[in-house]
Amino acid sequence: xxxxxxxxxxxxxxxxxxxxxxxxxxxxxxxxxxxxxxxxxxxxxxxxxxxxxxxxxxxxxxxxxxxxxxxxxxxxxxxxxxxxxxxxxxxxxxxxxxxxxxxxxxxxxxxxxxxxxxxxxxxxxxxxxxxxxxxxxxxxxxxxxxxxxxxxxxxxxxxxx
Numbered sequence: 001x002x003x004x005x006x007x008x009x010x011x012x013x014x015x016x017x018x019x020x021x022x023x024x025x026x027x028x029x030x031x032x033x034x035x036x037x038x039x040x041x042x043x044x045x046x047x048x049x050x051x052x053x054x055x056x057x058x059x060x061x062x063x064x065x066x067x068x069x070x071x072x073x074x075x076x077x078x079x080x081x082x083x084x085x086x087x088x089x090x091x092x093x094x095x096x097x098x099x100x101x102x103x104x105x106x107x108x109x110x111x112x113x114x115x116x117x118x119x120x121x122x123x124x125x126x127x128x129x130x131x132x133x134x135x136x137x138x139x140x141x142x143x144x145x146x147x148x149x150x151x152x153x154x155x156x157x158x159x160x161x
Contacts, residue, residue: 028053
C-alpha cells in the first residue's frame, strides 16, 4: 500500500502541478479503494481501480482550477504575500518537467504519467486506456521521445516557443 500511495501521489502531483491538491486527490482515491473493498470486496485490480479514480478526480480538479484561475489572479493582486506551496512548485526542474508535460499531447502526457511516473503495470495501463499492451508500449516509447526532445531543446522552458 505504501508503494502504491507513493506512486499515486507522484502521478497526481505531475497531473495537477499542485502538491497540496495532489495529496488530497491521492487520499480520496485511496479512501475510495478502501470503501469499495469493504462494501464489494477486492476489486479485480486494486491498482487499476485507484489510478482510474485518481485520473478522473485529477481531470475534474484541473478543469475546475482553470475555471477559477481568473478569480485567483484577482485575489493574488490584493494579497501580495507569497504562497509557500507555489514557491515549492516553482522549483526549476519541476517547472521544466511540468511545462514539458503540458506541451505534450494529452494522450502522450497520460501515458507518461501512468506508466513512467505512477509505474502502473503495462497490462493494467493498457486495460485502463482500452488498448493492447503492445500498442501501449509503442505509444509510451514515442511519448517519451517527444518529451525528451522538448527537454533537450529547451522548448519546455516558459517563454520559449
